[in-house]
Amino acid sequence: MVDLKHVPGDMDTESFRRYGHELVEWIADYLSHSERYPVLSRVQPGEVRDALPKRAPEHGEDFDLILADFERVILPGITHWNHPGFLGYFAITGSSPGVLAEFLTAALNAQGMLWRTSPAVTELEEVALAWLRQLLGLPASFEGVIYDTASTSSLHALATARHAAVPDVRQRGLAGRPDVPPLRVYCSDHAHSSIDKAVMALGLGHAGLRKISADEAYRMRADALQQAIAEDRAAGLRPIAVVATVGTTSTTSVDPVPAIADICAAEQLWLHVDAAYAGVAAMLPDRRDTLAGCDRADSLVVNPHKWLFTPFDLSAFYCRRMDTLREAFSLTPEYLKTSEAGAVRNLMDTGVQLGRRFRALKLWMILRYFGAEGIRERLATHMQLAGTFAHWVDESRDFERLAPVPFSVVCFRFHPRDRPLSEQDLEALNSRLLDAVNRTGEVFLSHTKLDGRFSLRLAIGHIRTTERHVARAWELLQQHAERIGGQA
Numbered sequence: 225m226v227d228l229k230h231v232p233g234d235m236d237t238e239s240f241r242r243y244g245h246e247l248v249e250w251i252a253d254y255l256s257h258s259e260r261y262p263v264l265s266r267v268q269p270g271e272v273r274d275a276l277p278k279r280a281p282e283h284g285e286d287f288d289l290i291l292a293d294f295e296r297v298i299l300p301g302i303t304h305w306n307h308p309g310f311l312g313y314f315a316i317t318g319s320s321p322g323v324l325a326e327f328l329t330a331a332l333n334a335q336g337m338l339w340r341t342s343p344a345v346t347e348l349e350e351v352a353l354a355w356l357r358q359l360l361g362l363p364a365s366f367e368g369v370i371y372d373t374a375s376t377s378s379l380h381a382l383a384t385a386r387h388a389a390v391p392d393v394r395q396r397g398l399a400g401r402p403d404v405p406p407l408r409v410y411c412s413d414h415a416h417s418s419i420d421k422a423v424m425a426l427g428l429g430h431a432g433l434r435k436i437s438a439d440e441a442y443r444m445r446a447d448a449l450q451q452a453i454a455e456d457r458a459a460g461l462r463p464i465a466v467v468a469t470v471g472t473t474s475t476t477s478v479d480p481v482p483a484i485a486d487i488c489a490a491e492q493l494w495l496h497v498d499a500a501y502a503g504v505a506a507m508l509p510d511r512r513d514t515l516a517g518c519d520r521a522d523s524l525v526v527n528p529h530k531w532l533f534t535p536f537d538l539s540a541f542y543c544r545r546m547d548t549l550r551e552a553f554s555l556t557p558e559y560l561k562t563s564e565a566g567a568v569r570n571l572m573d574t575g576v577q578l579g580r581r582f583r584a585l586k587l588w589m590i591l592r593y594f595g596a597e598g599i600r601e602r603l604a605t606h607m608q609l610a611g612t613f614a615h616w617v618d619e620s621r622d623f624e625r626l627a628p629v630p631f632s633v634v635c636f637r638f639h640p641r642d643r644p645l646s647e648q649d650l651e652a653l654n655s656r657l658l659d660a661v662n663r664t665g666e667v668f669l670s671h672t673k674l675d676g677r678f679s680l681r682l683a684i685g686h687i688r689t690t691e692r693h694v695a696r697a698w699e700l701l702q703q704h705a706e707r708i709g710g711q712a
């Protein structure tokens with residue numbers, strides 16, 4: 225017998241207990257004082273890498289030393305998504321119950337590929353997704369599955385649409401088939417880039433995605449969609465799916481899902497709704513209309529890791545035709561056959577990946593700990609704060625708003641009125657302003673482009689962001705705008 229007792233390796237129970245307590249203290253402190261760090265990391269490219277040895281150690285090291293290096297080398301290279309001044313992209317939150325759930329998930333290390341490899345992984349996923357579905361007001365005909373990200377959810381949606389249109393694709397593929405005309409997918413020109421990546425990965429080619437123009441409020445034009453489908457059919461192409469977005473990435477605009485659903489029904493196309501960010505707003509009774517028409521979608525994605533206080537990653541995918549998805553993806557090698565197959569769900573049948581993390585635990589704990597009421601209050605507060613900021617912009621002489629504010633994101637720019645400035649000048653000015661404000665370390669904002677206009681973007685989604693942080697962002701923007709404007 226080999227005796228590994230004196231070989232360095234896993235931690236003994238007492239050390240684990242000690243470091244566990246120490247880390248919980250550290251995390252509690254971090255979550256309540258994340259403002260002491262600059263939001264956007266200040267390291268230079270290569271700095272973290274170069275501060276670390278080129279090779280793994282031959283001999284195990286002391287955990288105190290490892291933790292010291294975590295603080296010294298790793299932490300400065302972190303951009304603090306859990307900082308209340310994080311107002312970029314879609315601001316998110318790793319809430320405390322979610323962090324604790326992740327701790328348990330890591331400890332259990334349960335892998336949910338089969339029902340038997342941890343029945344609770346499969347069944348809790350079913351329960352948590354049914355709770356979330358009810359809160360969103362979606363019908364029971366939607367079956368859910370958890371993936372890592374919305375990109376993966378949309379990839380599965382479009383793979384299933386492809387399978388529905390060409391059922392032998394799984395066997396024969398698409399290449400060199402005179403019997404299958406080029407397939408077409410449609411989305412607005414404001415849809416997320418994950419849709420582009422999905423068609424590329426599915427062998428439809430980027431040219432297989434047709435971008436439909438948007439109206440003045442950045443929503444897909446249903447009449448343009450109808451016309452594009454007719455043109456493509458006349459040209460011998462085969463439309464298979466439409467992706468509508470509820471909460472586009474740049475402006476959070478909402479495509480007209482009811483009108484798009486009518487077109488999909490008449491044309492027999494798969495309708496996938498990307499509600500990754502904004503879908504959760506439908507939990508508010510006065511925002512139920514957020515998901516209007518989505519009950520008629522074939523599939524829909526909502527990301528709890530965006531605006532539902534869930535630590536990254538967790539994407540909730542709902543499908544009314546999960547059997548088609550299973551037809552597209554299930555494949556059981558001998559070594560994964562089980563006697564209970566048929567009587568239970570095996571999560572490996574619902575997608576590409578075999579192994580699955582126990583993600584449902586954090587969603588379940590968050591839904592319980594916050595309660596629907598706690599979630600609704602926070603979502604409403606974020607939308608109010610965005611409204612307040614939009615009001616400040618609207619009232620200001622030298623800033624202008626560039627898009628409506630349906631949820632918690634404001635698109636705007638600095639536009640001094642006393643001088644004629646080209647689009648190029650405005651872009652340079654706003655880009656400098658963005659860098660200057662982000663360099664303060666107090667807040668972090670990101671940008672986008674709308675109709676060729678460089679736009680600053682302020683997104684509220686962190687649980688600890690209050691009016692104080694939004695007001696500070698506005699103060700910094702004004703201060704730096706004055707300085708940069710004066711120099712321009």
Ligand SMILES: Cc1ncc(COP(=O)(O)O)c(C=O)c1O
Nearest residue numbers: 373374375416418472473498500
């Ligand atoms: C509308 C929309 N869909 C999809 C995504 C992709 O999300 P994920 O990072 O979960 O793949 C994003 C990311 O911001 C998004 O804004």
